[in-house]
Amino acid sequence: MTATVPLRLGVLGAARIARLFVEAVRPSSKVVVAAVAARDTERGRAFAADLGIPQVHASYDALLADPAIEAVYVPLPNALHARWAIRAADGGKHVLCEKPLAASAAEARAIFDAATQNGVHVVEGYPYRAQPQTIRTRELLASGAVGRVRLVHASFGFPLTDAANIRMDADLAGGALMDAGSYPVSFVRMAVGARPVRVQASSRRGASGVDTTTLASLEFADGAMAQISCTFDTARHRNAFIAGDAGSLATHYYNDTGGLFAPVIEWRKGTGWDAERIVVETAATSGFLAEGEAFHDLVRSGMSAWPGATPEESLDIALTLDAIAASAVEGSPVDVGA
């Protein structure tokens, strides 16, 4: 057996989510968070001291120039993902970028072009994708547990009132759709296995002008339909329902269940009132830990080792988000670009 060579990861920005990520991967033998950079070096030092990170760089560019760093984690505001993912790729670093990968499909394309040119991997982080619960959901779908997927509902919401949060800033590509909506759009893309062809959406906007709730209907070329919702105005929830012509799955897609509830999938096998009810239990793990380890496997062994969104899926997600945003503004259905 070959020994595991840990992935030496650098973090761009002392973000709130980066703290959770770094804490989660600490026990792993596959990932070493070796450096952090923050716009304010003191802030970077405090972050590194709290989390046991040995190296603090004075700028994001200085971290990217560090030859000891193989890959970077990008937890920056959405509007900065493309700029820094491309700079990292140009510097020969692999990139795990927070969702949404980019602020538009054009930016997402530019990121993947840079990855191809530089021979590195750039992937979009959805920790739930690496969770056993999601892996089991995908196995059930692939084994025909619900037959042909015909309908998907996916929702994602949490309460947000802090006007200073990056999610409330349109210039940083905030808003419920970009922040929360990328999750249900990614879930639907995974469950249906295709990009929608047409969407119709409506949004409610807050004082800063960003959407705080968005609903959208999605139509697929094979006749499947889906609905997504995302909001900053409700109690926390991430629920999903997948119905096919032979059964259904009800699940949720949290990154961490935090011991609050068991990660289960409720499978209805059959089409009538007498459909068998099977509760599929899966292990509770940290999605960030699972994602970090899967990112190591991706860099060491290639794309087949990555349970997360592939570049094709991420591009489809970005095209779908573009179309939903346009439909919510225009108030009419919009074709999803290719």
Ligand SMILES: NC(=O)c1ccc[n+]([C@@H]2O[C@H](COP(=O)([O-])OP(=O)(O)OC[C@H]3O[C@@H](n4cnc5c(N)ncnc54)[C@H](OP(=O)(O)O)[C@@H]3O)[C@@H](O)[C@H]2O)c1
């Ligand atoms: N996967 C998930 O479940 C999940 C959960 C939460 C967030 N996220 C994603 O992670 C990203 C960050 O979210 P967060 O909640 O961690 O945000 P945050 O705490 O506000 O952190 C954003 C970081 O970006 C850096 N930054 C650089 N330029 C900035 C600017 N002009 N304005 C504000 N910050 C700037 C700051 O780092 P320094 O000043 O330290 O350099 C800051 O720490 C977003 O893309 C979000 O969608 C994902």
